[in-house]
Amino acid sequence: MDWLERARAAEQLEDWDEAIVLVSAHAECFSDDPDMHDNHLWHMDLLARAERISELTERALTDRHAGRSLNRSLRERGREAALYDRAEDGDRGALYVLVRLMCETGRVQEAQKVVADIGPEDQYAHRIVADGRWT
Structure with a gap:
């Protein structure tokens, strides 16, 4: 069984430690190799x-x-609260996730205040x- 099959099996079993170790060894952010980049996203x-x-x-400090x-x-x-803190620290993605969540749960006025x-x-x-x- 190769590493990919072992990683998928570990993932199915929710053996996160094993899956993470296997996948991370074959992962690279923004690699020229699309498989390495996909593995990074999987990681x-x-x-x-x-x-x-x-x-x-x-x-997240260095990896979007x-x-x-x-x-x-x-x-x-x-x-x-953690999303709010991240947004307050400048993470626009966290701001957008938080605002969407508030709007989806009927808290538009709260979302307006956050923005x-x-x-x-x-x-x-x-x-x-x-x-x-x-919505």
């Missing part, structure tokens, strides 16, 4: 599914894929809120 997804929030947070996986994971876990507080000049965030009024 970030595995970290999120393994709830390795601190590792994703550290990686880690940031996206982290923001998605925080949303799935209902960690709005006003964190991204008053961010036209995309304003557009999310405007679109969210009708």
Whole structure:
């Protein structure tokens, strides 16, 4: 069985440690090899599914894929305060995820306040809120 089959099997069994070790050895962000780049995205997804929030947070400082996986994971876990903190620290992706979540859960006024507080000049965030009024 090659590493890919072993990684997929570990993932199926939710043996996150094994899957992460196997995939990370064949992963590279922005590699010229598309398989290495795909493996990097898979690696970030595995970290999120393994709830390795601190590792994703550290990686997110230099890796936008880690940031996206982290923001998605925080949303799935209902960690709005963490998303707010990340948005306040300048992560626009976290701002957009938080604002969408608020709009989707009927809290458009809260979303408007978040945009006003964190991204008053961010036209995309304003557009999310405007679109969210009708969802």
